Amino acid sequence: MPNCPLCETYTTKETSQNSLPLSSNLFLSKLIKSVDKMPDYSLLLCDKCHLIFTDPMKGPGSEFYESDFLPYKIGRILDNQQIRWPQRIFLNTGTPGKGDLLDVGCNTGLFLTEALKSGYNVTGIDFDHNAISIAKQNPLLKEIYLSTLDNFIPKTNIKYDIVTLFDVLEHLDDVKVIFKQLKTILKPGGYLVLSIPNRDRGIDIFNELDLPPHHLTHWNAKVLTSFLVNKGFNIINIDNIIKYDDLALYISNKTSIGLVKNKIGNNKTDNLSTNTIKMLKILSKLKNILSFLLGRLLYLPLLIFKTQSPTIYVLAQLKK
Numbered sequence: 001m002p003n004c005p006l007c008e009t010y011t012t013k014e015t016s017q018n019s020l021p022l023s024s025n026l027f028l029s030k031l032i033k034s035v036d037k038m039p040d041y042s043l044l045l046c047d048k049c050h051l052i053f054t055d056p057m058k059g060p061g062s063e064f065y066e067s068d069f070l071p072y073k074i075g076r077i078l079d080n081q082q083i084r085w086p087q088r089i090f091l092n093t094g095t096p097g098k099g100d101l102l103d104v105g106c107n108t109g110l111f112l113t114e115a116l117k118s119g120y121n122v123t124g125i126d127f128d129h130n131a132i133s134i135a136k137q138n139p140l141l142k143e144i145y146l147s148t149l150d151n152f153i154p155k156t157n158i159k160y161d162i163v164t165l166f167d168v169l170e171h172l173d174d175v176k177v178i179f180k181q182l183k184t185i186l187k188p189g190g191y192l193v194l195s196i197p198n199r200d201r202g203i204d205i206f207n208e209l210d211l212p213p214h215h216l217t218h219w220n221a222k223v224l225t226s227f228l229v230n231k232g233f234n235i236i237n238i239d240n241i242i243k244y245d246d247l248a249l250y251i252s253n254k255t256s257i258g259l260v261k262n263k264i265g266n267n268k269t270d271n272l273s274t275n276t277i278k279m280l281k282i283l284s285k286l287k288n289i290l291s292f293l294l295g296r297l298l299y300l301p302l303l304i305f306k307t308q309s310p311t312i313y314v315l316a317q318l319k320k
């Protein structure tokens with residue numbers, strides 16, 4: 001059995017439905033059932049820091065993500081992609097000053113484009129060459145690199161004011177190494193911005209993307225807070241309360257009949273007629289509007305019950 005990837009405690013305890021408080025049991029039982037069916041993986045719960053992690057801690061590498069090109073293709077054709085709520089919250093309430101911002105796992109550069117408009121000097125890296133090639137087509141984004149953080153650090157002499165990792169941490173097979181690296185490129189007093197799936201979420205309990213080899217670690221606000229404080233950060237803002245975006249996205253995913261996916265997936269981009277693209281754009285807009293309205297309706301009751309979001313957002317500051 002391996003040591004905990006966060007606190008290095010030797011862990012022998014397989015995660016079971018009885019091993020966490022009742023509030024986590026619905027998520028856990030679904031997760032445990034799914035991982036039980038995967039012969040190569042098991043789940044462990046750290047006794048000390050309460051991180052849930054996968055054994056073995058082995059990510060699939062960039063080829064795995066690059067093989068799934070369809071989401072980018074759909075996004076580009078429909079031109080309907082939007083930044084997610086943690087990114088919006090950061091841009092609206094973010095850091096006291098602007099400055100140099102590095103987005104690790106920048107994907108197609110959607111967030112970087114908005115950050116640039118808000119006044120940040122932006123740089124983005126990602127190891128997925130499909131995503132990077134789309135980001136590079138944006139003439140506004142000058143500093144975009146196909147790279148891991150590991151390979152990027154020796155090539156830059158900039159100390160960044162802000163480093164953002166949106167939905168990255170849960171994919172990594174060595175979280176501690178990444179934090180060592182982050183400290184070498186963040187200015188003292190610099191900011192770290194994170195979003196990460198929330199294992200204490202009240203909706204979208206089961207999401208197959210939350211399984212290994214996609215996601216290797218499972219966090220909640222408490223585990224994340226103690227880890228960051230332990231690594232020398234002050235928590236400025238942590239938010240895990242449900243947002244109406246969560247509901248809209250959930251409704252939209254759950255009501256998917258795969259129409260757009262089939263049309264675009266079966267055709268090369270150039271083969272789709274202008275009319276087909278127009279129709280797909282209208283249908284997808286309509287669906288987004290309906291999901292948004294339904295999401296707004298369901299939002300208030302869930303908010304009253306203090307339902308947690310599927311995502312945790314954190315703004316933390318490296319101690320000087």
Ligand SMILES: [Zn+2]
Binds near residue numbers: 007008047
């Ligand atoms: Zn631990």
